[in-house]
Amino acid sequence: MAVTIKQISELSGVSRGTVDRVLNTRGHVAPEKAALVQQVAQQLGYQPNMAGKALAARKKSYSIGVLLCSKGNPFFEEVIRGVKAAEKELTDFGVRIQLQTVKGYDDQQLKTAMQEIAANVNALVLTPVNSKIIADEIDTLTASGMPVIMVNTDIEGSRRACYVGSDYMAGGRVACGILRLLTNGQAHLGMLTGSLRILGHNQRIAGFRQIMKRDCPGFTLSELETTEDDDIIGYENTKRMLISHPEIDALFLVAAGIYGVCRAVQDVRRNIMPKIVCFDATPQVQELMQDGIVQAAIDQQPFRQGYESVQTAYQCLLTGKPPRQDRILMESRILIRESL
């Protein structure tokens, strides 16, 4: 049977209260007693009992804020489903969620939203914008003792507690691998990324290039273009790309704007359709797969991203420590028509 606080208190000859104070570093303990308790706990390999912890935590009623730059982005619907699933499981443990979404990527606006929501919660889960203003705000909250967890998008140069989300490099590698299999290793590639300024998109391309260089001597890159995550821009740029590069027989879609790209393909091409691999199996993409336009989608488990980020925030609140892992990365899954 696992070690309990009671056992430690008996073995070290102090009260349960003192043991609790030592283990949770609440102070107000004589140094020699603290040292003794520490040693005994160490020796017995004490691991706090989750059931007991959860039950006691119920009295406190934690509040977790979830702030997503997700308005109008269907990808995040699954993330939100995951958040709500975690919320449901954690109500037993006295947790309530405050979910808020903002539109666009304006860092000033996001900062304001962060401050508002942070005033009412004990922990914060958010999709950051990659900007110094946001990094600083994260550091301010972290310094005030609030666990701040990134979901889906990471930010550089801040003291966020943890990142939960896609492994963009790995996703790019898998995308190249499946395209290699779809084309028998011979392809004239067109690449459509979202934006060259977005870290995740560039990491996907880097992963793709890595496999391409190593395993795909028969691949040539005809052109790299952007969609700005927009269907209309994606449509126009793809049309132009396909007309000026009639040899293109495979498309790697790095980010959003997928529907626009596919419409352009259908408008320009009649006979030989290019093989298309993209990311995120949103309902729209699922339809394109059903119609045989898109052959495969790489999925990075949006539901789990939402679920795990909230669970991680709760663990931080419960233990008072940052998570063991600095990054919790989702596996890249290959989805095809038959796996829907």
Place this chain on the structure above:
Amino acid sequence: MAVTIKQISELSGVSRGTVDRVLNTRGHVAPEKAALVQQVAQQLGYQPNMAGKALAARKKSYSIGVLLCSKGNPFFEEVIRGVKAAEKELTDFGVRIQLQTVKGYDDQQLKTAMQEIAANVNALVLTPVNSKIIADEIDTLTASGMPVIMVNTDIEGSRRACYVGSDYMAGGRVACGILRLLTNGQAHLGMLTGSLRILGHNQRIAGFRQIMKRDCPGFTLSELETTEDDDIIGYENTKRMLISHPEIDALFLVAAGIYGVCRAVQDVRRNIMPKIVCFDATPQVQELMQDGIVQAAIDQQPFRQGYESVQTAYQCLLTGKPPRQDRILMESRILIRESL
């Protein structure tokens, strides 16, 4: 905040003890009071608090038996890892696991093992052999009040509490789908199943045929052969198949014996290698994928099968009821070289 027994007792004007007796149908309660409590609980949507339940259950120290026909089958190593992961999580809740493996599929031997292990545990997780002897033994244990849960393989005509494992039909469908993409829809197929007497294998073939009929007019089935899950038999039968059917350019491997099949392919074919899709990414299969012999493997999450089956058994013990779902099915995942 969620509803508690205490709240129900206050609202219905009876003691906590009585509420407990009603909700857990322990009897010894006046009918009118029972009805009242039922109604109040219903109305408030009472859901027992897992933390409290677990904590109380700790006194009892449940024991769960896990009996696998897995000796010498590398697939089950991941299942066992999942079992051990669940064990680790549940030690806090007073659960201990008794794991036992047997070799082969002899139903008499398995029955004996079941009886031995069942004498010392409160719940049983097992991979059954599809035989009446085993079905009857499961029913005997179920009748004695023990939850009996099937993992990886289901059994027909028994009162097992639940099945946790592969969705064989879905796996077959996905296998056909990926083969369709690998071959551009044109293929002369060779199929190698494990045994025509094993339900799961036949279900995989049924799923495959379903998609083949619907979506793959360019597929023709050259031959269907068995490996008896054995590398040597797989080697011999594949060799014969490839020689008598030189047109074969795609292989669907339904079960084990994969290494033998691949060796035969390498021995017989020199130039044009067939596309190969198989099940379960064991270390051996991963190596074959690295070498480019096998293009894709369908994975049915062995780790989760082990983990979820034990968790399900624990839930049965905790609630005293069979699980909500009759079958807990794993998603079929496509693995390629780059996703390893």
Place this chain on the structure above:
DNA sequence: TTGTACGCGTTATCAA
């Protein structure tokens, strides 16, 4: 038949 009281492990509070 019904109610009370205690214990599970942890945490918070109050008194010493």
Place this chain on the structure above:
DNA sequence: TTGATAACGCGTACAA
């Protein structure tokens, strides 16, 4: 600085 005690939700032994 300490220790004792109550509370969280549930299960159950025991008393009424």
